[in-house]
Amino acid sequence: MDPWLVVGLGNPGPEYGRTRHNVGVMAVEALAHRWGGRLRGDKYTRCDIFDHRWEGHRVVLARGRSYMNESGGPVSVLARHVGAEPDQILLVHDELDIAFGSLRVKHGGGDGGHNGLRSVRGSLATGDTIRIRIGIGRPPGRQDPADYVLHAFNSVQADELPLLLDRAGDAIECVIRDGVSVAQNRFHPEVAP
Numbered sequence: 001m002d003p004w005l006v007v008g009l010g011n012p013g014p015e016y017g018r019t020r021h022n023v024g025v026m027a028v029e030a031l032a033h034r035w036g037g038r039l040r041g042d043k044y045t046r047c048d049i050f051d052h053r054w055e056g057h058r059v060v061l062a063r064g065r066s067y068m069n070e071s072g073g074p075v076s077v078l079a080r081h082v083g084a085e086p087d088q089i090l091l092v093h094d095e096l097d098i099a100f101g102s103l104r105v106k107h108g109g110g111d112g113g114h115n116g117l118r119s120v121r122g123s124l125a126t127g128d129t130i131r132i133r134i135g136i137g138r139p140p141g142r143q144d145p146a147d148y149v150l151h152a153f154n155s156v157q158a159d160e161l162p163l164l165l166d167r168a169g170d171a172i173e174c175v176i177r178d179g180v181s182v183a184q185n186r187f188h189p190e191v192a193p
Contacts, residue, residue, distance in 0.1 A: 003058040004176050005084035006031070007075055009093040009116040012065050020136040021149040024092035025063045026161075027134060027168035032061050034169055039063055045081050047074050057176055060084075069115040072123025079124065086128040090172060091120060096145055098135030100157055101164055105171055105183040106131045130180055132171050134164065 008028030016022050032038050032050040039048035039061060050061040060082050064074030079089060087107070093116055098104055108128050111117035121127045139148035153161055167187070174183040 002088075003060060003082050003084055004088050004090065005075075005078055005082050006059060006061050006090040006092065006172055007071075007078065008061075008063045009068060009071050009091060009120075010063060011067050016150070018152045019150050020153060021068060021094055023094045023134045023136060023161075023165075024132075027092050027132070027165045027172075028061050028063060030162075030165040031169040031172055034166075035061075045074065045077050047078055049078070054173070055177060059176060069119055071116040072119035072121070075120045076123040086124055086126050087130065089124075089129040090132060090175060091117065091129050092132040092134065092168060092172070093117065094136045094149060095133035096136060096138055096149070098133055098137070100135050100137040100153075101160060102135040102189065103164070103168055103171060103187060104131075104133040104135075105175060105180055105187055106133060107180045130175060132168055132175075134168055 006028060008025035010016065010022035010025035029039060035052050035054060037050045037052060039050050042049045046065060048063050048065065052059050052061065062078055064071055066074050093114065107130050110127060111121055120129065136149065139145055171183055171187045174186055
């Protein structure tokens with residue numbers, strides 16, 4: 001199954017760096033740090049990558065330099081450059097419909113209204129990628145979801161964010177080492193009977 005391409009979806013620039021919409025990028029950056037590296041500019045793909053061997057697997061951690069709704073171009077260029085098939089691509093992204101602090105592992109499926117996923121699906125001509133969906137929860141009251149995702153986490157969530165990013169890294173490692181089914185069993189909360 002080598003190589004693996006793990007892409008954190010988000011927006012470029014410091015004004016978006018710590019927003020909810022960039023939690024996928026934050027998770028990929030945290031995993032690069034765990035593995036002793038960091039994402040650096042790549043002249044061939046115009047993305048930031050960390051090409052690493054982990055437990056015998058080639059894993060390319062990446063973030064595009066485009067905006068979320070244009071994620072497809074960079075992901076498809078990276079996939080071709082690395083030689084990753086769709087089922088070797090892990091997209092790490094924010095998810096409104098999952099409570100903050102939870103995550104889900106999913107193989108395939110629609111975009112659920114997520115502009116980054118829609119763009120990737122269009123560029124790859126398939127939705128058969130693996131996704132690490134990091135819960136950011138729904139906006140409070142009548143706040144517009146588009147506005148909500150472009151704001152930083154509240155202070156309580158910001159304190160808990162490092163643990164969530166660490167769990168996302170664990171889930172990525174589990175998918176690569178053990179497969180999607182094992183990761184789903186390990187990281188999805190138990191459903192009450």
